Amino acid sequence: MSMNIEALVNAKxxxxxxxxxxxxxxxxxxKPEAVFGTPVVSGQxxxxxxxxxxxxxxxxxxxxxxTAPRGQKAEEAAxxxxxxxxxxxxxxxMGGGGGxxxxxxxxxxxxxxxxxxxxxxxxxxxxxxxxTMSMAVxxxxxxxxxxxxxx
Amino acid sequence: xxxxENLVEFRDASGEPVSAHGYTVTPWSRAVVVRLPRARFxxxxxxGVDVTHDGQTVRVPIVEPNRLPxxxxxxxxxAVVATSLLVRSRRNARKETAP
Numbered sequence: 001m002s003m004n005i006e007a008l009v010n011a012k013x014x015x016x017x018x019x020x021x022x023x024x025x026x027x028x029x030x031k032p033e034a035v036f037g038t039p040v041v042s043g044q045x046x047x048x049x050x051x052x053x054x055x056x057x058x059x060x061x062x063x064x065x066x067t068a069p070r071g072q073k074a075e076e077a078a079x080x081x082x083x084x085x086x087x088x089x090x091x092x093x094m095g096g097g098g099g100x101x102x103x104x105x106x107x108x109x110x111x112x113x114x115x116x117x118x119x120x121x122x123x124x125x126x127x128x129x130x131x132t133m134s135m136a137v138x139x140x141x142x143x144x145x146x147x148x149x150x151x
Numbered sequence: 152x153x154x155x156e157n158l159v160e161f162r163d164a165s166g167e168p169v170s171a172h173g174y175t176v177t178p179w180s181r182a183v184v185v186r187l188p189r190a191r192f193x194x195x196x197x198x199g200v201d202v203t204h205d206g207q208t209v210r211v212p213i214v215e216p217n218r219l220p221x222x223x224x225x226x227x228x229x230a231v232v233a234t235s236l237l238v239r240s241r242r243n244a245r246k247e248t249a250p
Contacts, residue, residue: 058190
């Protein structure tokens with residue numbers, strides 16, 4: 001039985017090491033190559049894209065060991081012997097998850113007339129913010145009007 | 152203590168310089184790395200480019216306009232909440248002083 005427990009603990013440690021190595025790969029997103037694209041030459045212009053990147057991940061693992069319920073032990077004792085190896089048990093497991101996201105922020109253009117940095121505007125974001133704000137204003141005005149009517 | 156020192160790391164790094172038309176552009180990025188015992192989080196964004204021309208280097212920042220809407224929204228909502236609280240407190244004060 002001690003062999004099985006040892007194997008269980010070893011398997012957990014191996015799993016943890018593998019997960020740690022996988023997590024270290026996430027930090028590759030911290031390199032500038034993850035943010036700036038490969039320069040693209042088009043005619044007289046060289047274009048470099050710049051993105052914002054976010055990545056994350058985590059894992060968890062655990063093992064549990066235990067003995068059989070009292071009833072089973074008592075049955076084995078009544079049968080005239082010490083609790084057998086089957087009366088002890090254990091198990092383990094691990095799981096993890098992760099994800100990454102990226103979106104363009106700007107374009108760097110190198111041309112004969114100089115270097116320009118053009119931001120990329122996300123129109124959907126601005127529209128959503130404008131709609132939310134206008135709805136909040138409308139609701140606040142309605143509430144204020146109601147409150148003033150009540151006196 | 153070492154755990155907290157390694158918990159959050161700010162990393163500024165420069166990318167490969169690109170040269171064209173006598174201009175050399177060196178991009179710079181800033182990464183925030185959060186290291187937890189069983190988790191990692193990385194946020195990396197461009198901060199600017201160093202433009203070298205005729206021996207002079209100028210830093211051109213990369214401004215992200217897309218950050219403006221959520222910040223403006225938060226500020227606006229805070230203003231709305233503050234105004235409504237002010238109006239409510241004034242109304243309550245008026246009610247208490249009324250005969």
